[in-house]
Amino acid sequence: MTLQTRLKNIFSRQNIFLIAVAIFGFAILPYIYKKSPVxxxxxxxxxxxxxxxxxxxxxxxxxxxxxxxxxxxxxxxxxxxxxxxxxxxxxxxxxxxxxxxxxxxxxxxxxxxxxxxxxxxxxxxxxxxxxxxxxxxxxxxxxxxxxxxxxxxxxxxxxxxxxxxxx
The missing domain is CATH 2.10.109 (Umud Fragment, subunit A)
Incomplete structure (x- = not known):
């Protein structure tokens, strides 16, 4: 498998979406924790x-x-x-x-x-x-x-x- 193929697999739309969701989740986690009563x-x-x-x-x-x-x-x-x-x-x-x-x-x-x-x-x-x-x-x-x-x-x-x- 070539480097170009590997990069396409890593940066597929599905993976980019999952990475964005993970970054967003970690970014708002402190806010959610601060607002949570538990x-x-x-x-x-x-x-x-x-x-x-x-x-x-x-x-x-x-x-x-x-x-x-x-x-x-x-x-x-x-x-x-x-x-x-x-x-x-x-x-x-x-x-x-x-x-x-x-x-x-x-x-x-x-x-x-x-x-x-x-x-x-x-x-x-x-x-x-x-x-x-x-x-x-x-x-x-x-x-x-x-x-x-x-x-x-x-x-x-x-x-x-x-x-x-x-x-």
């Missing part, structure tokens, strides 16, 4: 055992992502995002006892520690009563996770995604 994301947060997620922004499930919108010594307000587990929702009864144990409707959630991962003293959030409307209590699974045990309730209106772990 995404695959990777996080590096060490306070949870999962790092690969599928995001579904409007379905309520336990893992939530929200921007850091409060002052704190660990994350940049307005720039960083946290992924935590929604462990106690509005209307449920949250109790913190004198030993810094947290309970939601009587079920043990975890305990606050006295120092952060760098050995600095850290105050815990105290509450005994129903969680107010529009608020939620969130936690990580790591013993020293910076979560609602220290910064208190989050505004549910600040939740931007509901996540499902893939791995």
């Amino acid at each position: 995404k695959i994301e990777v996080t590096q947060d060490k306070s949870l055992p999962h790092h690969i997620w599928i995001t579904l922004p409007y379905l309520q499930k336990p893992y939530v992502e929200f921007p850091v919108y409060f002052d704190n010594p660990y994350f940049k307000k307005g720039k960083d995002y946290l992924v935590k587990i929604l462990v106690c929702d509005e209307g449920h009864y949250l109790k913190v006892d004198e030993n810094k144990n947290y309970y939601c409707d009587g079920e043990f959630l975890g305990k606050a520690v006295d120092t952060d991962s760098k050995g600095n003293s850290i105050e815990n959030f105290k509450w005994d009563g129903p969680i107010p409307e529009g608020k939620a209590f969130v936690m990580g699974t790591h013993r020293k996770s910076y979560d609602s045990r220290y910064f208190g309730f989050i505004d549910k209106s600040k939740i931007i995604k509901y996540l499902y772990p893939l791995k």
Whole structure:
């Protein structure tokens, strides 16, 4: 087969059409991904055992992502995002006892520690009563996770995604 015949076969109308469709598909893929409410994301947060997620922004499930919108010594307000587990929702009864144990409707959630991962003293959030409307209590699974045990309730209106772990 000559070079001219090979080039004719490669650049046949059918192949050119398939190449054009492929280029067009790859060109609009980022746009479609950006507009899609379902995404695959990777996080590096060490306070949870999962790092690969599928995001579904409007379905309520336990893992939530929200921007850091409060002052704190660990994350940049307005720039960083946290992924935590929604462990106690509005209307449920949250109790913190004198030993810094947290309970939601009587079920043990975890305990606050006295120092952060760098050995600095850290105050815990105290509450005994129903969680107010529009608020939620969130936690990580790591013993020293910076979560609602220290910064208190989050505004549910600040939740931007509901996540499902893939791995």
